[in-house]
Every structure is written in C-alpha cells, then in structure tokens.
Amino acid sequence: MGTTQLQTVPEPKYWHLKTVIGEALDSEFAVGEILPNERDLAARFGVARATLRQALEQLELEGRLQRRRGVGTTVAPPRVGVAVEGSRAHSWPGARGDVWQPAGCERGSAPAAVADLLDSEEPVHVVRRTRVSHGRPVAAELLYVPVSSVAELSSIDGPSGPGRARAVLRELQRLGLEGEDRSVELGSASADDARELDRLPGAPVLVVTTRFFAEGRTAAVAVATYRADTCRLTFGDTPHVEIDHRQERRAS
Incomplete structure (x- = not known):
C-alpha cells in the first residue's frame, strides 16, 4: 500500500483513509490475507492509530475486513448474493425448494408492529428458521x-421444537396463497440476532418483512434478518447464490 497526503482532504481523515485502504485491498491483498499491524499501517499512512482504527472499523462494518481473535485483521471473503425469493414466486414458507431450515417453534404473542400487519392480537405460532x-x-x-x-394443527408433534415448526409449515401450506408483499430496511442486530448470526449486538443488518395473504387476510408475517456485512440481497425466482468472481480470482 502506498502513502497519501491526508491533511488537505476536506472529508474526515478516517473516511478518506478507509477509501485508500479499500482500494489497496482490491489490488494488493487476497481473501484471508493478514494485514500489517496497526503500528505499521499508521506509520505508513502518517496518521494516528485512533484514525486508523476508525477506518478499519468502518471497513469491518462494510464486510471488507474480519477481525479474528488470535490471528489479526484479515481480508474478508466476498459478499454473497442471497436470493430473497424461493424457487418460485408466491410460495409458502417450507414449500419445496425453500432454503430455510426450521430451528424451533413457540406459541405466544406477536410484537406490536407484527400484530398491526396481521390486524389481529390473537396468539401466534412463532417459527424460528435459519x-x-x-x-x-x-x-x-x-x-x-x-x-x-x-x-x-395437531398436538402430535409436540408443543415446541423443529418438529412443531415443520407441522405449522405443513398446515400453512393447506391454505390457498393469494399473494405476498415485501419490504426491506436497514436495522441493527439485537442480542438474539447477533447470537444467531455470529455478530456483535448493534451490527448492521438488513430486515426483510414479508406478508402472506390467504382467504382475504394476512395469514402470516415473516421477519428475516440478514447480515449486512456479508449479504447482497437479490430479488427474483432463481434461488442461486452469486459470488463476485473477481475477488475469488484474487484469492487464488
């Protein structure tokens, strides 16, 4: 990585430094390669270590870097393009071709925002999937x-767990799906999200909310939380995962 004069740049130093390091990651480093230590990087760019840390933290949030305990800061793998829709549009969760795996199911109350989408305060089955x-x-x-x-729904599959989740999904597919709609927004990982996704609480995530319509009403609501640092959401009928092969070639 070369040096650059940061003093004359009107934007924050760490932000410009982030751009400079990002360009170097594209041209000089392979996926998984360990970056020089902070002292060497700070000396190379002529900045304080606090400024360098801000730039590295931003690159980590953007999914360009990974900080691995006992290893150091490494170049992260490329983001994957994750298809939001399943093998065909307008299909119930759990239908053939669905890439989600049921993890559990509990009965309880929906959060206020979900209850508003359902236009109901009745009890719900909460199916957890990964x-x-x-x-x-x-x-x-x-x-x-x-x-x-x-x-x-029968009680034969038990009150909770993956078996119960699969039973709820099977029963849901008995309804005639009339349509669905989706919204996407940026959010922050809750403690539960962070544990599921191997991230720190507060990390940026993409939240996809889907409403499923049947019998003239909202029959179910799905709230899916995607890692914003590794995912690039794609919308369509093809469930494949796309990878930026330019970065793959640099890693080889």
Whole structure:
C-alpha cells in the first residue's frame, strides 16, 4: 500500500483513509490475507492509530475486513448474493425448494408492529428458521402464524421444537396463497440476532418483512434478518447464490 497526503482532504481523515485502504485491498491483498499491524499501517499512512482504527472499523462494518481473535485483521471473503425469493414466486414458507431450515417453534404473542400487519392480537405460532450459505450463517427468520391460520394443527408433534415448526409449515401450506408483499430496511442486530448470526449486538443488518395473504387476510408475517456485512440481497425466482468472481480470482 502506498502513502497519501491526508491533511488537505476536506472529508474526515478516517473516511478518506478507509477509501485508500479499500482500494489497496482490491489490488494488493487476497481473501484471508493478514494485514500489517496497526503500528505499521499508521506509520505508513502518517496518521494516528485512533484514525486508523476508525477506518478499519468502518471497513469491518462494510464486510471488507474480519477481525479474528488470535490471528489479526484479515481480508474478508466476498459478499454473497442471497436470493430473497424461493424457487418460485408466491410460495409458502417450507414449500419445496425453500432454503430455510426450521430451528424451533413457540406459541405466544406477536410484537406490536407484527400484530398491526396481521390486524389481529390473537396468539401466534412463532417459527424460528435459519439460513446458511457457504458454511456460515447469513440470516435468521421469525415467522408469525396466527393460530386461526392453522386451526387444524395437531398436538402430535409436540408443543415446541423443529418438529412443531415443520407441522405449522405443513398446515400453512393447506391454505390457498393469494399473494405476498415485501419490504426491506436497514436495522441493527439485537442480542438474539447477533447470537444467531455470529455478530456483535448493534451490527448492521438488513430486515426483510414479508406478508402472506390467504382467504382475504394476512395469514402470516415473516421477519428475516440478514447480515449486512456479508449479504447482497437479490430479488427474483432463481434461488442461486452469486459470488463476485473477481475477488475469488484474487484469492487464488
């Protein structure tokens, strides 16, 4: 990495430094390579270590770097393009081709925001599901299913756990799906999200909220939380995972 004169740049020093380091990551470093230590980097760029840390922290938030305990700061793998829709549009969660894995199910009350979407305060089955790509967790989902949507649900599968989750999903598919809509917003990882996604609480996440319509009403609401540092959401009918092969070639 070369040096640069930061004193004449009107934007914050750490922000410009982030850009300079990012360009160097593209041209000089391979995925998984360890960066020089902070002292060497700060000396090379002629900045205080506090400024350098700010730049490195921003690059970590953007998914360009990973800080690995006992190893140091390494170049992160490229983001994966995660298809939001399943193998075909307008399909119930759990339908054939669904890439999510059920992790558990509890009965309880929906949060106020979800209850507003459901236009109901009745009890719900909360199905927890996870999504893994290339061996790492990329998303966690809570699917809220009103009890009335799966009124014929049997107790044979137990009151909770993955088996109960699969039973709720099977019953939900008995309804005729009339349509769905989605919204995407930027959020921060809660403690539960952080634990599921192997991130720190407060890390940036992408929240995809989906409403499923059947019998003239909202029959279920899914709130999926994706890692913003590793995911690039794609919308369409193809469930494949896309990777930036330019970065793959640099890693080889």
